[in-house]
Amino acid sequence: MKIAVLGAGKMGISFSRSFLKFELIKPENLHLITRRKENIQQLEQQFPGSKVSDFLGVSTVDADLIIVAIKPQDFQFVAENLKFRLNESQMILSIMAGIKIKKIQHLFNHKKVVRAMPNSPTLLGMGITGYTAAKGISFVDLMQIERFLNSTGRSVYLENENLLDGVTALSGSGPAYFYYIVDAMIKAGTEMGIEKNLAELFVKQTMLGAYHLMNTSDKSLEELIKDVASKGGTTEAALQTFEENRLKDSLKKGILAAERRSKDLSE
CATH class of the missing domain: 3.40.50.720 (NAD(P)-binding Rossmann-like Domain)
Structure with missing residues (x-):
């Protein structure tokens, strides 16, 4: 060919x-x-x-x-x-x-x-x-x-060709969302006094390990979260702050905005 x-x-x-x-x-x-x-x-x-x-x-x-x-x-x-x-x-x-x-x-x-x-x-x-x-x-x-x-x-x-706008927003733009979250985690690490190169190592390896665990486990995402977030612990404190600041909603709104922009461009 x-x-x-x-x-x-x-x-x-x-x-x-x-x-x-x-x-x-x-x-x-x-x-x-x-x-x-x-x-x-x-x-x-x-x-x-x-x-x-x-x-x-x-x-x-x-x-x-x-x-x-x-x-x-x-x-x-x-x-x-x-x-x-x-x-x-x-x-x-x-x-x-x-x-x-x-x-x-x-x-x-x-x-x-x-x-x-x-x-x-x-x-x-x-x-x-x-x-x-x-x-x-x-x-x-x-x-x-x-x-x-x-x-x-x-x-x-x-x-359905129209679903490609959603694919564009979800996976086409998706790597940028991932990098955005990683960047926030690294910056939090440096604010806690961890050197930037070490903060990058901790965050990148954590992301890599979490991906493989998610990909090989039979557990749902909710169950995997519960495995890490013990009652009254550090993870729960972080998750409660995310919920109070509606982080999940903000991410969803951003992805839907990307889909709308893709539709605008296709017109």
């Missing part, structure tokens, strides 16, 4: 590396297309044996799958200035946030479109991607797409 990546930024490069790492494609069957001429030499060094082109210099693209990994705000310009045309057998996989299938089909004048929403841990092969597809995409084609997406972590197919 031949793949072209339109937009060789962080996410496009991440996907390309995963495909090559798991030998889903051969280097010679990968075509990276960048808008920045100054990046061509660096990309050629990073991807020996693969084709690297400047966006404005590409007149034909010999690929079965074209991954659109450009910034959403640049999409209309790119679509209107393409010098190559897609044929009916080619398939588009968009990983742009907020750009709906209908708009992609219209601007590319092409029906075979799959839309996906990955998150930043795909850079390490530990991401999760929600995806959906236009009508008429065959089961075989979807399984091929899922195979590629799973090389970057895990993937989940969604029948």
Whole structure:
């Protein structure tokens, strides 16, 4: 299978590396297309044996799958200035946030479109991607797409495209919420007199261990919390303060605000 990546930024490069790492494609069957001429030499060094082109210099693209990994705000310009045309057998996989299938089909004048929403841990092969597809995409084609997406972590197919706004808010933006909480914990540690590097070690290792315990335990989240929060103890004091300040409600409101913003952008 031949793949072209339109937009060789962080996410496009991440996907390309995963495909090559798991030998889903051969280097010679990968075509990276960048808008920045100054990046061509660096990309050629990073991807020996693969084709690297400047966006404005590409007149034909010999690929079965074209991954659109450009910034959403640049999409209309790119679509209107393409010098190559897609044929009916080619398939588009968009990983742009907020750009709906209908708009992609219209601007590319092409029906075979799959839309996906990955998150930043795909850079390490530990991401999760929600995806959906236009009508008429065959089961075989979807399984091929899922195979590629799973090389970057895990993937989940969604029948309803509108749910991708929720996926964007939950997992697409989710790593930032996690970092936000970690940052607050580290700063609390330094206020208690713990050196920053030690505070970071304690918090990061705690988060890592808690994740694995949560992922391997049969207990619910409420039960896991109770295991740590003994009656009248230190954890209970912290949790009571969180409840008094409606921390959980604030987090939920923030995530719902992200979903609303995603819907606004898609309009």
